Amino acid sequence: MRVPLTVNDFLARAEQGYATSPAVVDEPNQPATAVPTTTYGEVSRRVRAWQAGLDALNVGEGERVAVVSHNSARLFELLHAVPASGRICVPVNFRLKPDEVRYIVEHSGASVLLVDPELDEALSTVDAPTRMVLGEATETQLMRFDTEPRPWSAPDEDATATINYTSGTTARPKGVQLTHRNIWINAVTFAMHVRAWERDVYMHTLPMFHCNGWGMPYGLAGLGLKQVVIRKIDGAEILRRVDEHGVTLMCGAPAVWNAVLESAQSWDGEIPGRDRVRIVCAGAPPPSKTIARVEAELGWEFLQIYGLTETAPLLTFNRSQVWDDDLDPEERARKQSRAGLPTLGVQLSTSDSGEILARSNVVMEGYWENPDATAEAITDGWFRTGDGGHLDAEGYLTISDRKKDVIITGGENVSSIEVEDCVFSHPAVAEVAVIGVPHEKWGETIKALVVLAEGEQATEQEIIAHCKERLAGYKAPTSVEFRTEIPRTATGKVQKFKLREAYWEGVPRQIN
Secondary structure, three states, rough: OOOOOOOHHHHHHHHHHHOOEEEEOOOOOOOOOOOOOEEHHHHHHHHHHHHHHHOOOOOOOOOOEEEEOOOOOHHHHHHHHHHHHOOEEEEEOOOOOHHHHHHHHHHHHHHEEEEEEHOOOOOOOOOOEEEEEEEHHHHHHHHOOOOOOOOOOOOOOOOOEEEOOOOOOOOOOEEEEEEHHHHHHHHHHHHHHOOOOOOEEEOOOOOOOOOOHHHHHHHHHHOEEEEEEOOOOOOOHHHHHHHHHHOOOOEHHHHHHHHHHHHHHOOOOOOOOOOOOOOOEOOOHHHHHHHHHHHHHHHOOEEEEEEEEHHOOOOEEEOOHHHOOOOOHHHHHHHHHOOOEEOOOOOOEEOOOOOOEEOOOOOOOOHHHHHHHHHHHHEEOEEEEEEEEEOOOOOOOEEEHHHHOOOEEEEEEEEEEEEEEEEOOOOOOOEEEEEEEEEEOOOOEEEEEEEEOOOOOOOHHHHHHHHHHOOHHHHHHOOOEEOOOOOOOOOOOOOOHHHHHHHHHHOOOOOO
């Protein structure tokens, strides 16, 4: 027997077994009227109302519905409603500029565009055949409550469920086609590896637009978990809601956990969730100092993953093992900073140049309307990640760098990640990004862009000396530039190609 694996499975189980259980606690502070706290029975009713509304608009199977929204209960519902009816959901990064959003809406060919009220004015020039603002308008004009929607005529696990546009390092983002099978397998294996269970409470500290909230809205719905929405990241507010809702599980980039660590310094009383909360970190390899601080200062368990939007995203998973318990905290944190073991069903290898290659059922179908990029990314049955790394003697993957972020100085390859970890170990450093800049003799040399911690001081010479004591001389920065902030994407990533632009402008040949 072969039954298609589709996103419908998760909410169907939730409605059957957890119809009266708390499902989604919406963000209370938002420009739209918040969706009242729902049960899974009510979520299912609202999902059917979305589907019936799209039926009334004559949005057919396979058509695209674009959603530009901060985290919200409505976005959660649409991630289920749109693909479960055979349509394709296009969740869009809400931090993009209007021209970028317009490109995605037009490139995907979206029939419907749904926009967060806060973004309506800024995106006033972005249009689609049907354009509506999320909130009262969609509740009264689009959703058809208690109307049975048309069923998906032929459920197919290989059908595209979502198109997720990458923030990428190219001029135009690429639309990643994730199938129902991709999403289903990612959601189930993710839930297994984090040991999710029915008594967990999850908080969406990760943007839901980003690779469908890494799949958590699906897998955790299938287990009937209570899911708490937070609209904007604030360290103190995260701590408050962990306390208020009994949160046990969260996902996010290192910048999220740095914000929590900073707020914990002035938190009054016991840190909420101590010995109860586990956090999943991805987006960039965190400094080992951050990992050690999470466990020492917050008492939260730190879990590390690695993946890409193109892999739905889970490729590796790392959690501290029982045989690591006797290690000193610094060494244990160093081991946890590795990307981890391949997750169930994932095969990893490396090319002759050190690029990480992956084979798995979570690898995308391809890039939307871009066969050339698809053929370049998936060759000989392997997906080319664009990241450099190696598998160690224990079978764990360590990321050395994005291929384009490796610094080649005097013929030596230097991992910017390794240098960043060293710079960050200086007690005065709050944030750092390391890039290669032009050098007449060496081709390029190492520059550290540093944000100092509040109230701390350090000189360029002190930071360089700190690194030279801990790294081979050629790996140490030759210059340090102090900044007030390091610009990041909505998912917490530093786009180093943008940081490099100012230094390489007018240089005839870029090494990277």
